[in-house]
Structures are given as structure tokens and as C-alpha cells.
Amino acid sequence: xxxxxxxxxxxxxxxxxxxxxxxxxxxxxxxxxxxxxxxxxxxxxxxxxxxxxxxxxxxxxxxxxxxxxxxxxxxxxxxxxxxxxxxxxxxxxxxxxxxxxxxxxxxxxxx
Amino acid sequence: xxxxxxxxxxxxxxxxxxxxxxxxxxxxxxxxxxxxxxxxxxxxxxxxxxxxxxxxxxxxxxxxxxxxxxxxxxxxxxxxxxxxxxxxxxxxxxxxxxxxxxxxxxxxxxx
Numbered sequence: 295x296x297x298x299x300x301x302x303x304x305x306x307x308x309x310x311x312x313x314x315x316x317x318x319x320x321x322x323x324x325x326x327x328x329x330x331x332x333x334x335x336x337x338x339x340x341x342x343x344x345x346x347x348x349x350x351x352x353x354x355x356x357x358x359x360x361x362x363x364x365x366x367x368x369x370x371x372x373x374x375x376x377x378x379x380x381x382x383x384x385x386x387x388x389x390x391x392x393x394x395x396x397x398x399x400x401x402x403x404x405x
Numbered sequence: 406x407x408x409x410x411x412x413x414x415x416x417x418x419x420x421x422x423x424x425x426x427x428x429x430x431x432x433x434x435x436x437x438x439x440x441x442x443x444x445x446x447x448x449x450x451x452x453x454x455x456x457x458x459x460x461x462x463x464x465x466x467x468x469x470x471x472x473x474x475x476x477x478x479x480x481x482x483x484x485x486x487x488x489x490x491x492x493x494x495x496x497x498x499x500x501x502x503x504x505x506x507x508x509x510x511x512x513x514x515x516x
Contacts, residue, residue, distance in 0.1 A: 395440075
């Protein structure tokens, strides 16, 4: 099955700086790569996703890039704010509905 | 709309006891999932269903059973609970490709 590795496991950034989280996947047939955000004590929620026919996607301060050749994808958060503090999970899937998640990155934004 | 609702939210069991977690969704989604979340291990798929009357094993199915007798409900059963099953359990649903909608989670402790 698909194996997703996520780095770093924790990330501390100064408010206003950028944060980057990287994930690698094992199955070259994977074609859908979502990112979920989980605030403390809450449920995971989708924040952005990308499909294998696209190299980059942006939504305001967040962006995701995909390198199919290297089998890795990254989440970029610019101008970080306190409300960006959360656990972020990357995921990958071959068949669109059976997601394999990374272990998560705990992001802390320092004021 | 309530979205995805899980009951109970908290439960403490003794080793060897049995219990059932109930997941209900009101979005008419075809796909439903049960994940467990453990520190440093992300979200791991236990079982999933691609439609009423169907179930399939995920990454970590041992010790769990599921049933999907009605489209809106997905039940997760533990026949003989073990301390290794102490975790936070998330149910999710989706309409095929794309976003998973998660429930609020159920925290289970097995003593």
C-alpha cells in the first residue's frame, strides 16, 4: 500500500514568517494529495488539495507544490498568524477515497 | 445539517469488554471510514465502506469489526478490548473523490 512520510514533526516559526512542510510518497500511481489541518481538540479539516496533473495550487496564504518525478509534495504557509498553530497532515491516494496519511506536523506560531 | 456525528464522545473500558462506536452522517455520502489517531502516528485507516452493505479492511483492521446496514450509519465494534486500542477514533465520510468530512472524534481508554 501507499506509504507517506512527513517532515518535520514539529515546526516553530515567528509570526509573519513562512512555514514549509514536506511529504514523500511511495506509490507512483498516487494521484490525489490533500492537506488537513487539525486544531487542538478539534476534527481534521481539509485546507487545500492538489491532483497529479497540476504542479502548484494556491489559496490565499497557503500553497501546495507537487513534484511527481521525485514523489514529494509540500505545503507552504506565508505570513503566518497565531491561528495557523495546529497539526497539519498530508495524505496521498491512488483511488481518490482510500487516503494514507502522514504522521503530522505540529506548527507553533510565536507571537 | 449536523454533518458527521459520533457517539459516544468518551468511553472507558476494562480489558476484555466489548463496545460499539456509532457514526451517523446526514450528507447522503456513499463512502464512510473509521480512523484511529495516536500520537506521532497520524491517522490510520481501520475499515471503510464504499456503499450500503459493503465493508473493507484498511491498514489496521485487527481487533475491530464494522457494519454498514444503512447508508447513513457506520458502526465500529470492539469485541474484546485491549489496552493497545486506547486511542482517539474518527469517523469520516465522503462522496467519492475529494474531501473527507470528519466527526468530532471518540476518545477510548482501555484499562
